[in-house]
Amino acid sequence: MKIRIKREKSKEKKPYIEEFEIDKEETILNALIEVKEKKDNSFAFRCGCKTGVCGSCAVRVNGTERLACKTHFKDNDLVEPLNNAKVIKDLIVDLEHEYKLLENSETFLHKASSGQITKSDEKLIDTQSNCILCQSCFSSCPVYEVNKDFLGPYSLTRALRYVNDKKESNSAPILEKIQNNGIWDCTLCGNCTLVCPQFIDPKSDIMNLRMKSVQKGYEDKSIASFNSGFDTGFDSFGGFNPNGF
Amino acid sequence: MIDILIIGSGGAGLSAALKAKEENASVLVVSKTHTTHSQTCQAQGGINAVLETTENDSIENYEKDTYKASHKLANKKSLKYFCENSKQTINWLDSIGVPFSRDENNNIAQRKFGGTKAKRTCYSSDYTGHKILHTLYDQCIKNSIDFKNEHLLLKLLTKNNTVTSALFLDIKTGEIVQIDAKTVILATGGYGGIYHNFTTNSYATTGDGIAVAFKAGAKLSNMEFIQFHPTSLLNKNILISESARGEGGYLIDSKGKRFIDELKPRDEVARAIYKKYEEGDKVYLDLTHLGKEKIEEVIPQERRLVLDFLKIKMEEEVIPITPSAHYSMGGILTDEYAQTNIENLFACGECAQSGIHGANRLGGNSLLEIVTFGRLAAKNAAKKAKEVKCEEKNENNLETEKKRVAKILKKEKNEDFYKSKNIIGELLFNKVGLFREKNTLEEALKYLEEEKNKIKSMGIEDKSKEYNKNLVEYLEFENILLLCQIVTNCAYKREESRGAHFRTDFIKEDKKFDKISICKLENSDIITTFEEIK
Numbered sequence: 001m002k003i004r005i006k007r008e009k010s011k012e013k014k015p016y017i018e019e020f021e022i023d024k025e026e027t028i029l030n031a032l033i034e035v036k037e038k039k040d041n042s043f044a045f046r047c048g049c050k051t052g053v054c055g056s057c058a059v060r061v062n063g064t065e066r067l068a069c070k071t072h073f074k075d076n077d078l079v080e081p082l083n084n085a086k087v088i089k090d091l092i093v094d095l096e097h098e099y100k101l102l103e104n105s106e107t108f109l110h111k112a113s114s115g116q117i118t119k120s121d122e123k124l125i126d127t128q129s130n131c132i133l134c135q136s137c138f139s140s141c142p143v144y145e146v147n148k149d150f151l152g153p154y155s156l157t158r159a160l161r162y163v164n165d166k167k168e169s170n171s172a173p174i175l176e177k178i179q180n181n182g183i184w185d186c187t188l189c190g191n192c193t194l195v196c197p198q199f200i201d202p203k204s205d206i207m208n209l210r211m212k213s214v215q216k217g218y219e220d221k222s223i224a225s226f227n228s229g230f231d232t233g234f235d236s237f238g239g240f241n242p243n244g245f
Numbered sequence: 246m247i248d249i250l251i252i253g254s255g256g257a258g259l260s261a262a263l264k265a266k267e268e269n270a271s272v273l274v275v276s277k278t279h280t281t282h283s284q285t286c287q288a289q290g291g292i293n294a295v296l297e298t299t300e301n302d303s304i305e306n307y308e309k310d311t312y313k314a315s316h317k318l319a320n321k322k323s324l325k326y327f328c329e330n331s332k333q334t335i336n337w338l339d340s341i342g343v344p345f346s347r348d349e350n351n352n353i354a355q356r357k358f359g360g361t362k363a364k365r366t367c368y369s370s371d372y373t374g375h376k377i378l379h380t381l382y383d384q385c386i387k388n389s390i391d392f393k394n395e396h397l398l399l400k401l402l403t404k405n406n407t408v409t410s411a412l413f414l415d416i417k418t419g420e421i422v423q424i425d426a427k428t429v430i431l432a433t434g435g436y437g438g439i440y441h442n443f444t445t446n447s448y449a450t451t452g453d454g455i456a457v458a459f460k461a462g463a464k465l466s467n468m469e470f471i472q473f474h475p476t477s478l479l480n481k482n483i484l485i486s487e488s489a490r491g492e493g494g495y496l497i498d499s500k501g502k503r504f505i506d507e508l509k510p511r512d513e514v515a516r517a518i519y520k521k522y523e524e525g526d527k528v529y530l531d532l533t534h535l536g537k538e539k540i541e542e543v544i545p546q547e548r549r550l551v552l553d554f555l556k557i558k559m560e561e562e563v564i565p566i567t568p569s570a571h572y573s574m575g576g577i578l579t580d581e582y583a584q585t586n587i588e589n590l591f592a593c594g595e596c597a598q599s600g601i602h603g604a605n606r607l608g609g610n611s612l613l614e615i616v617t618f619g620r621l622a623a624k625n626a627a628k629k630a631k632e633v634k635c636e637e638k639n640e641n642n643l644e645t646e647k648k649r650v651a652k653i654l655k656k657e658k659n660e661d662f663y664k665s666k667n668i669i670g671e672l673l674f675n676k677v678g679l680f681r682e683k684n685t686l687e688e689a690l691k692y693l694e695e696e697k698n699k700i701k702s703m704g705i706e707d708k709s710k711e712y713n714k715n716l717v718e719y720l721e722f723e724n725i726l727l728l729c730q731i732v733t734n735c736a737y738k739r740e741e742s743r744g745a746h747f748r749t750d751f752i753k754e755d756k757k758f759d760k761i762s763i764c765k766l767e768n769s770d771i772i773t774t775f776e777e778i779k
Contacts, residue, residue: 010709036714037663042707044714048282048447051483051550053375056282056449070553088417089712095279095394099386108383109342119347129344129369129376133281158383167342 003031003073005043006080008087015087017078028079029057029068032091045091052197055134058082059091065136065195082139098133105151106177107158113169121166128161128205130198137192137202149181153192153202156183160205163212175213183209184221247271248630249623250411250426252398252454255283256374256612257594258432259381259390260619261626263341266388268627275393275413275424277433277449280382284434284447284595285615288374289486289546291366292338292616293609294331296353302363304328310361311610314510315603316744317759318467320778322581323600327617334617335367343380344369356491356543358608359508366609371486371546374612396422397717398433398453399650401461402642407588408461410638412646416717419710421650423643427633428589428626431458431577432619435595436728437471440570440678441670445477445484454596456724458577459731464586465764466598467575468728469735470745472606473679474571475514476530481554482569485530485547487511487608492543495531497563512605512745515568519679522567529563536560568679572611574602574745575735578763580779583622589633591626593618598761600778604744653719656704662722665696665703669729677733682750686737693730700726731771735762738773 001022008015020039022031029047036043048054050069057068060080068079085093102108137153144150151159159178163171183206192202214220249265251258254276265272276283295307307328312319335353339345346368348354355364369376385392396413399421403409410425433454438446459465475496476485490496490507496514497503498521505517518528532540537560540548551559577585577592579599585592593599594615601614672692676685700723707715739762741755742748760775 010711037667041658041663041705041715042709042713044712046278046282048278048449049284049287050448051287052553053286053372053546054282054447055286056278089709089714092712092714098279099392102383103386103389106387108387109380110387112340112342116351117347118351119349122344122347125344126370129379130372131379132286132375133379162342162383165342165344167340 001025001073001075003035004076004078005035005090006078007043007090008081009042009089022073024073026073027069028059028061028066028071028073028077031073032068032079044089053132055132058134058136058139060139065139067134067136067197070197082135084139084141084144085135095135098135101151101155102158104177105155105159105182106174107155107162109162109165109168110173111170112167115166117166124164124166125161127200128157128164131157131200132198134197136195136197140191140195142189142191143185143187147181147185150185151178151182153206156186156209157200157202157205160209163209175209175216175218178209179213179218183213246635247273247426249428249430249626250275250424251430251432252276252411253283253432253434253594253596254278254280254392255432255434255594255615256285256378256381257615257619258430259378259385260616261430261432261593261623262390263381263384263388264620264623265627266390268624270623270627270630273391273393273424273426274385275396275411277395277397277453279394280385280392281378282449283378284450285378285612286375287445287447287484288612289371289484290358290488290491291356291368291373291609292335292377292612293358293365293607294335294367294613295328295365296332296335296355296367302365306363307331307365311601311607314360314605314607314744315601316605316754318603318743318761318778320581320600326581326621327601327613330617331613334613338377338380338616341380341384343377346370356488357508358487358491359514360510360607366491368488371488371544377612377616397720398457399720400642400646401429401457401590403461403587404639406462408590412643414650414717414720417712419713421643421647423638423640425638427630427635428591430622430626431590431592431596432594433596435573435576436732437570437573439670439725439728439732440471440673441666441725443482443670443674444570445474445482446570451721451725452596452728453721453724454592455576456727458585458590458592459727459764459766462587462766463590464578465575465731466578466761467603467735468732468764469739469762470574470602470604471570471732472511472572472574472745473515473568475511475518475568476566477569477571478551478554479565479567483550483554484569484571485550485564485566486544488544489530489532489547492539493535497529497531499527499529510605511608512747516679516747518566518568528566530566531563532559533561533563570674572606574598574604574606578761582625583618584625589626589629591622593622604746650716653705654708654716658704658706659702660699662703662719665699666722666725669693669696669726673729673732677736679747681736681746681748683737686733689733690730690737693726693733696726697730731764734771734773735764738762
């Protein structure tokens with residue numbers, strides 16, 4: 001069994017793909033551990049709980065974001081670091097953007113309401129509050145290539161989690177914060193939904209937030225942009241975007 | 246100079262940070278990992294509290310159950326504070342946005358866990374720890390708490406038995422940094438991870454804070470008490486929460502027979518399962534009678550884990566399970582103010598022995614502990630910080646530590662510490678595990694001493710400065726080895742069976758050990774004694 005890993009040892013040296021022979025036929029994480037312990041001690045990656053809940057071992061496997069601990073290893077798999085973040089070393093990327101994104105979208109309880117919470121209220125935010133901040137959606141999102149300030153899928157899903165939270169008596173600041181570089185900048189490509197290991201659907205969450213925003217009187221910027229010019233149906237990334245309108 | 250330096254960003258550290266802010270203290274949280282990567286996210290089942298006094302439950306009952314499980318080793322004063330404040334703690338979590346599951350009457354739902362007669366465990370499906378941790382993090386962002394991520398604690402500096410600073414390896418840059426503070430709170434997690442490959446713990450849980458505090462002169466206590474969780478997936482060490490049994494799951498042997506009351510305390514259930522394995526049998530968790538709908542409602546994460554890792558649908562098939570090292574009851578000894586024996590040094594959460602769990606922890610008590618004592622530690626640290634005068638700090642230690650790490654980087658690799666880490670994990674599970682005895686403990690002590698001598702020849706291959714994970718893991722291994730010696734030493738000295746500590750050569754609880762064990766470093770020797778509970 002062979003594993004291919006994208007290595008990046010330092011800023012000075014260019015990234016390259018290295019192949020390793022692996023004995024264990026289990027998870028990608030076990031294969032990475034084998035490489036580090038037995039083949040090359042200098043190989044670096046993050047991992048923690050090994051059960052898919054700490055979110056630290058997210059990488060790209062054959063081009064798709066996956067949690068290494070929950071992904072079965074197949075011969076010749078290619079493992080690469082996440083996209084859209086600076087690579088520090090091998091599979092380790094800089095995660096310092098996370099705090100900023102959550103801070104900028106104000107995804108927290110602003111003012112607790114004294115109202116009663118029911119079973120169905122609780123269900124309303126269950127899926128969104130299962131997010132583990134693994135950065136898979138962030139890595140899969142094409143918008144970051146053109147807008148580094150985009151709040152992005154997990155911040156917006158978290159925004160919906162608090163907007164929908166019956167405990168929140170003042171969700172206005174959250175909706176306000178996500179209008180610019182937020183819900184209207186999303187291309188609705190759905191990559192985030194496909195890669196989420198927690199089965200969260202940020203694309204739907206963003207559409208939901210768009211609807212709530214319009215209801216609150218915010219301008220629907222997707223319509224605004226449609227009126228202001230001719231949309232060819234081809235997005236700025238060079239491919240046809242079925243959700244372009 | 247900051248008022249409070251919090252080391253560790255799990256549930257205890259974040260609870261402390263929020264309380265510190267409430268007390269208007271300046272605070273910095275420094276963590277080895279990133280905030281939400283901590284062990285707290287793995288706590289599934291729930292968090293205990295008496296929300297309402299009824300004929301079925303009361304604070305007194307809660308105290309009694311916990312004290313009973315502790316086998317007389319809990320500190321009654323601390324336990325009283327813990328239980329009395331449980332409702333307030335849950336209400337606080339609820340008020341900051343933790344999405345607790347609700348019952349039919351729209352109250353916070355509670356389930357029954359082992360060792361109690363009442364439904365006392367509040368939960369958020371089976372993501373309780375995860376949802377608490379993430380909500381705390383969101384609140385930290387709201388309150389603009391400062392974080393320094395990926396800094397490994399190397400040393401605590403003290404002057405006249407008072408902590409003044411901490412030294413860290415900034416993993417990203419490879420620099421050694423000193424952070425001075427008026428008070429320090431350790432919230433660095435437990436040491437179950439020393440049972441490497443035989444534990445449900447995260448790879449990052451290596452007991453660094455406890456080892457570093459010990460080297461700085463802190464008293465450790467009850468280090469022999471390791472909780473083995475009865476149900477982790479066979480050969481995977483992946484936890485299946487007690488809520489699976491709490492919701493009605495059975496434990497069966499290969500003939501399909503139940504052999505123990507599933508809701509007995511964890512130590513008894515774990516030993517009964519281990520015995521079955523020693524007899525050559527296997528043990529399974531049977532949830533098939535619950536049905537898919539109920540499973541999806543109450544333990545969805547468990548269902549997904551079993552499906553992902555064993556490709557088993559738990560509503561159709563039984564699940565092969567085994568016990569695994571799960572939680573460490575011992576730690577840095579703290580008093581009822583969460584203060585250690587070093588002035589201005591506080592400890593909370595799993596790294597502390599705060600007098601709650603004694604010889605055995607009840608499920609649902611650890612999450613309550615991290616929040617309760619995290620907040621208590623911060624309250625007292627904030628008060629203390631007001632009394633501390635800022636002095637010029639001595640930086641000689643920084644240079645010494647820089648030289649020590651530089652020396653490690655230069656060492657030749659003649660022995661492989663990764664190999665040792667794997668061997669030691671297995672050794673500990675077999676010889677200092679669910680069943681212990683004099684001979685095997687002596688063997689373990691001897692082996693660990695040999696390993697210690699080998700450290701000199703354990704070099705590291707990676708010589709780079711930035712993000713040297715090889716160096717980090719070497720430094721962690723030094724801590725692991727020290728803690729292995731301490732745990733084995735304490736297990737050797739406690740000649741009785743009590744809670745999670747079971748000696749086959751002393752199978753009964755012995756009155757003369759109605760005491761907590763204390764470990765101290767004296768002239769580089771580990772000295773274990775026993776003390777009355779104050």
